[in-house]
Amino acid sequence: xxxxxxxxxxxxxxxxxxxxxxxxxxxxxxxxxxxxxxxxxxxxxxxxxxxxxxxxxxxxxxxxxxxxxxxxxxxxxxxxxxxxxxxxxxxxxxxxxxxxxxxxxxxxxxxxxxxxxxxxxxxxxxxxxxxxxxxxxxxxxxxxxxxxxxxxxxxxxxxxxxxxxxxxxx
Numbered sequence: 001x002x003x004x005x006x007x008x009x010x011x012x013x014x015x016x017x018x019x020x021x022x023x024x025x026x027x028x029x030x031x032x033x034x035x036x037x038x039x040x041x042x043x044x045x046x047x048x049x050x051x052x053x054x055x056x057x058x059x060x061x062x063x064x065x066x067x068x069x070x071x072x073x074x075x076x077x078x079x080x081x082x083x084x085x086x087x088x089x090x091x092x093x094x095x096x097x098x099x100x101x102x103x104x105x106x107x108x109x110x111x112x113x114x115x116x117x118x119x120x121x122x123x124x125x126x127x128x129x130x131x132x133x134x135x136x137x138x139x140x141x142x143x144x145x146x147x148x149x150x151x152x153x154x155x156x157x158x159x160x161x162x163x164x165x166x167x168x169x170x
Contacts, residue, residue, distance in 0.1 A: 001072070001075070002068060002069070002070050003068075003069045003075045003078065003079075003112065004066050004067065004068055004069070004097065004108050004110070004111040004112065005019075005066065005067045005069065005078065005082065005111065005112045005113075006027060006064055006065070006066050006095065006097060006111040006112065006113045007064050007065050007066075007067065008027075008032055008052065008054060008062050008063075008064035008113075009032070009051055009052040009053075009064075009156060010051070010152065010155070010156070011064070011065070011067075012064055012065055012156065012159035012160065012163070013155050013156075013158070013159040013162075015067055016081050016085060017067075017069070017074070017077050017078035017081045017082070018069070018074045018077060018078070019067040019068055019069050019074070019078070020068045020069065020070045020074075021067070021068040022065050022066070022067055022068075023065065023066045023068070023097075023099060023107070023108075024063070024064075024065055024099070024163045024164075024165065025063070025064070025065070025066060025097050025098050025099040025107060025108075026061040026062055026063045026064065026097070026098055026099075026101075027054075027061070027062050027064075027095045027096065027097060027098070027111070027113065028060075028061060028096070028098060029056060029057065029058050029059065029060060030054040030055065030056055030057060030060060030062045030095075031054065031055060031057040031060040031062055032052045032053075032054055032062050033052060033053060033054070033055055033129070034050040034051065034052055034135055034139070035050070035052075035053055035055070035116070035118070035126065035127055035128050035129060036050065036051045036052065036053040036088065036089070036116035036123075036125060036126060036127065037049070037050065037051075037088070037125035037126065037127040038050065038051045038088065038125070038142070038144060038149070038152075039088070039125055039144070040087070040088060040144065040145070041085075041144050041145060041146035041152075042142060042143070042144045042146055042147065042148070042149040042151075042152045043142040043143070043144045043149055044142075044143075044144055047141065047142055047143075048125060048127065048138075048142060049138070049139065049142030049143070049144055049149030049152065050127060050135055050138055050139050050142070050149060051149075051152060052156065053089065053115055053116035054113070054115055055118070061098075061101065063160065063163060063165055064163075065163070066097050066107075066108055066111050082114065086114040088116065088123075088125045089114040089115055089116045089123075090115075090116060090117050090119075090122050090123045091114070091115040091116070091117045091123075092112060092113070092114060092115070093112075093113045093115055094110035094111065094112060094113070095110070095111060095113050096108070096109055096110070096111075097109075097111040139152075139153055
């Protein structure tokens with residue numbers, strides 16, 4: 001049995017688990033947003049940082065990477081790691097993953113995706129939208145055990161840039 005995991009945030013630059021293959025691509029009809037509070041990695045309960053989650057958005061493409069985990073031992077290691085790392089993300093989904101913007105056929109069916117839902121009853125760390133300046137100040141000031149929140153933003157920017165995505169406009 002093969003498991004695929006989609007990374008759209010820090011998983012882009014740091015998987016933290018063994019994998020056989022890493023593929024650049026996207027999921028359709030979702031967008032990346034800085035709406036999830038981080039009280040355990042990039043902030044504290046008193047001053048949460050902001051990390052990305054995804055939200056449905058028709059027509060959008062959310063680029064990232066898919067990791068192929070092939071052995072039962074590696075799958076157990078990956079799941080154990082992700083359940084701790086992504087513990088503030090309260091929802092798991094299995095979505096189709098594409099590598100070609102012109103194709104309607106997924107490259108991979110059912111990649112595992114961790115999502116932070118906007119339901120504050122089950123996701124107490126959801127921050128939601130805010131004015132850009134407010135989010136920027138929160139990101140600049142927040143710091144947690146994994147480092148400053150602004151470092152997360154810069155690593156995400158660098159990780160996305162290094163995906164070297166070539167989008168066809170024809």
